[in-house]
Amino acid sequence: MEETPTPLDDPDRPAPGPPRSGPWDGYLVGPENELAQAAARELARGVNDGSPLVLIGPSGSGKTRLLEELIADRIARRPDASVSLVTAEAFADACHRAADRETPADWAEVRRSFRGVDLLALDDLHGMTRSPLALAELEPTLDALDAVGASVAVSVRDDPGRWDGWPRRLADRLRSGLTVRLDRPGPATRRRYLLDRVRQLGLTATAEALDTLAEAADGYRLLDGWLARATLMARVDRRPIDLDLVNSLIHDDQSASPGVSIAQVIHAVARSFGLRPRDLRSASRRAALVEARHLAIFLARDLTGASFAELGKAFGGRDSKTIRHACQATSRRLADDPTLASAAGAIRSRWTPESADHPGP
Template identity: 30%
Template structure:
């Protein structure tokens, strides 16, 4: 009987040699593949254009000037503006071709609460990338550009040029006056959105209070995201002060404000960010120009004219219509209708009177909100109420009750 053959050189069986050879071949193939493998190149860092190039791009496409200080880096976030900031960042961080999530984005806020800062920060961020174009326009610049194009019978070309913009930003819509301006705004919004591009709008009031806005544009705005930026809370105000002091120290390293003074200013100046910036500038001027130490007495003196009385709740014509209709047990549509029965006429005239005395709206604006009435009708109602309220106890009591409800937000 024959035995198993052995390899005299290795002292191993043939089966063992076959297994060893297969393992060596496999290892060789793995080593060869590893040697041939080249790691994929890392993606290049995104190109960021310098500020001068961004400003040149804006000027080249007819944009309004940008303030280099108004960037995301200097924008202080808090509860009052976190949603607006997040929405703006989402737009700024997007790429060309990304789906548009909130379109249009409509931001409204009172004076000095940071809406222009946020819009310009967004424009800086988008325009700093060569792949995308953002156009920032004030309402005045927007109307000037559109009107100039219409004058040269090139309005269609102007509207079409907006389709090439990735992000269209229009600020201070409250300065658009009359139906023509708002019709031009609607045409621009529709052109950009229909092209799949982003629109960002801002004003000092909700879109529903922009007088003369057509139905299609109103529905477009409602279909997007509407965000209100409120007043900063105390913590946010202190952070704003710290940011302004840090900005001043970049040029004046020895300038500083003690923590106790910052606490006082954050507590006293509760209206808006512009007051906070103003008081820091005043203290800086005293420090650098007069050599004065920044003391609590100096801070109190410089902040005195900036400390505002507690502001009353802002009242809208819509609120007046609702409250008046509820008090007199009629419908809002009754007050806006052409009906002239006694139980409708008196509440309607009282509501017009309250609209004139409790809001800053003009007589023509009030007339439009009351079913498209002429301003002379509103003036007649106001004068009539001024004449009879002092002598009609029931009507005077009704006016006072509705006014108190509106001011208390009931």
């Protein structure tokens, strides 16, 4: 039965949203992140036996949001606590500014800002790999925080111990903490997220539209971007967020994506593995071939933004569920297999050269 959505509120009025009652309000917990959330809540309470807490997961898995909620929880529990949430890039910039000025006072100020806190949260730690100076400063920073019983949480895309250029002692220090993996949200979690956001923003959307968005996106950032654009389009046209609007948005996004085709990705992966493109489209379940096929699906999704349905058609008529499984399995495999991650980085660098320095997902 076709749904009949109610009209939108006045588009000139700010969208209403229920006030947050406290930390973790509205935070969705599912199989992809429940262990990580439990660990973060423990750390927020001051239980830092496993410090540093190392959150490992691909882009779009919600690592930044988890750190934000951790900080909010600690402040709610201890309003007088000194906390800091900073990106690795900002940490590195602060170190380089101090080094450029070459005055002890500047270094003292930088170290006081990072070492004089009760809880330090460093986001996107992989962004520090290009700064040996920041890596060298991070190790004594962790030592200083540990000496006073402070807590540390960091987020990374991959296990730091597998990254070239990391000081061995620093990598071992991070790996000795509590390491918890997150994955991108599954379809059920994505749909719950969209339902919550729609309710918070006071929007009207059909179930079909939300299901389509949840199916097409594989991470929170893409969902947020699409929903923001859908909201603007709906308010300008004074219409609900319906299936036609969502399909138009997704189609425009895919049409505007970089000039990389699924076929190009298939050919690149096939050459890298010594296979023929038709092997990746075949029904063969040979282990080595399945690994290459899954990587090709994962990279095609990443580089072209194609939908699961489009990928299924390109890879021999496979269904969307099979394609989604291939993406999720490869994401986990890349985090655990440095050889495969290196191969993925080399293939991806054909179109995104900067990825050669970051072969992980």
